[in-house]
Structure formats: structure tokens, C-alpha cells
Amino acid sequence: MLLRASGRTYDKTYDLAAVTGTPESDGGVPHGRLLVAFAEAVLGDDDAALARTRDALTMALGPPGLVDAAGVVGLFNAIDRVADATGIPLEPEKEAASADFRAALDLDRFAVVDRS
């Protein structure tokens, strides 16, 4: 939702399908394809792919960009666990604001309330 809010501020429309992994596109975000590939590699098991993506990201964004990208991936890998392990719901305002793209991207299948 903050990705969409960021786009509105700069009058840009980001392709939110990038969130579900669209390898052909940056989704309108500079180096978006590379960032998505980096997130996938960090959470994946292919160390060689991670090394290649890390090098490419460093070339594109510089070492400070790599450090901040790695930090964000790490932090959200943790936040997701807190959210899922405590069973928190989406806030009503976020639920309403994200209904369209959750439906379009079929993200509601991840809803914690539906898990037994």
C-alpha cells in the first residue's frame, strides 16, 4: 500500500503485479526487476543466483543501495513472521484501500483468518 501511496505522490503508476514476480518488467520502479530478483534470491536456496544478483544490484545501486536493500529484505522477512505468528488482521482502512489490488493479484488467499 505504501508503494501505491509513493506512486501517487510522484504521479506515477506502479505495476503492482511486480509484487507477485513479473520478471519482464520493472513495474515502473527504477531497477524494480533487479530488486525483485534480489528479494527472491535472498529468500531462495540458490547461492550462485544470489551472488550474481548481488553483484548486479551493487553495479546498479552502489554498495549503500545494496546494504539498504538487504536490510529491507531482512526486516520484512522478520515482520512477516511476527504478523503470521500472532495472527494479526489487516487494519480496516488498509483492508479497504487495498481491496482492488488484493483481488486483482489474488492475495487474499494468504489471509491469516482462513488458516486452520
Add this chain to the structure above:
Amino acid sequence: MTGPYASAPYAIRDDLAAAHARAWSRIARPGTWWDGTARVAIAAEARNAPSCTLCRRRKEALTPLSIEGTHDSLDRLPEIVVEVVHRVRTDPGRLGERWYRDVIASGLTEEQYVEIVSVAAHTVAIDTMARGLGIDVLPLPDPKPGSPTHYRPEAAKPGGAWVPWVEPADAGEVEAGIYPSDRLPANIMKAMSLVPAEVRSFFDLVTHQYLPGEVMRDFSREYRAISHAQIELLAARVSALNRCLY
């Protein structure tokens, strides 16, 4: 460069390195419901979980709990604690309320559970960043002696989550400052409020590894070497990979 990343091949922001050092120091000390030895053992078990055969078989199964067995653990924690740490570490997107209720019925208190989740999450945040950078994980700290405080907020009550939480209006003196004063807290902030010290500790990491709360929606300038849009794309992709709707 000084601190925990003094020998890293990349310059890591001083504030971020310091936040990691503080997190490690807090994990080593007695917490609210677990002592320092147990907290460091929880962190170690979070590191060990990805190599667990039972967790790997469950991850591959259509229904994780249809696979029975014993976790490959470090034998430093009760089995129910190992179960929580391993599931949270290896398959969080399929945790369900029934599993949570079973865990509590097995003898863990809700407060102990929240602190386990928090320590595991701290470890995941720091270790995942190290993997992204291709550097060794930080050595775990040596436990410090002392006893847990056993503080439970009087105002904690069932809310919208599986675990009880503290509503902002009910926060007492000890909980002061865990929530922003200028806006309603997101549910992710309330999630661990049953153990207020863990909210403070985890959001110290959030502030430095992501963004401070007050600038998350300040799109008028950038605060990191990557833009808000780049940060949010990464965050959203990670959450999708983890099958986390939140």
C-alpha cells in the same frame, strides 16, 4: 568502520550496525519471560531450523501437520519451544490459529510465546540481511545472568489477533512510548504488546533497518540509498514470497 560489521566488505551505516549490536545485547540479557540463556538458545534454534529434516518435509507437504516426527534441534530448549521456533522460521505462511491454540494448550503461556516469536524475528531480520550481503552471520552473544521480569501489562486483552494485545488508550506507565503519539498504531505494533519490551526492541530494528515510523509516509524526500518506491517494492515482494497478506 567499527562495531559488529568492522570487517564487512561493504560500509554498513553506523546507525544500522549499532541497532544490530543493541539487539544482540538485548537478546543476551534476561527478557520478560525467558532468561538470557534461553533467549540466546532461541536465537540459535532459529538459525538451526532451516536444516531440520522434519521442517523440510512439512514445508513440502500439502498439510504441514500431517507429517509427524521430531525436530532436529540443538537440545537446548523444550520441544514445544523448538516447535514454535522452527515453524515460525521455516513455514510462517501456513501457521494457523488452531496450531497456536494447541501450542498454548501444551503448556507455553501466551507471554512466553510472544517473546519466542520476537527473539526469532530479531534473528531472522539480522541473519537475512547478512545473507543478502554475502557476509557471515554475527556470532551469537554470550548470555548474561539474571532473572526475567515477568511483567504482564494489566490492560492486555483479546483483540483482533490470536494473542492478547494492549490498546493504545489502555497503555499504562510501563507501556508508555511503545506506540506513536500522533497516529493510531498499526496492528504490527500491537502484535507483541503483551510483552512491551519486545515491541521496543523490535521497532528499534524496524527504525534502522527499514525506516522510522514518522518518515514511512514522507514521500517528499528520500532517507535511504534506495527510494521509498524501491523499498516498498522489496517489502511487498518479500511478503508475497512469504505468503503474508499483512
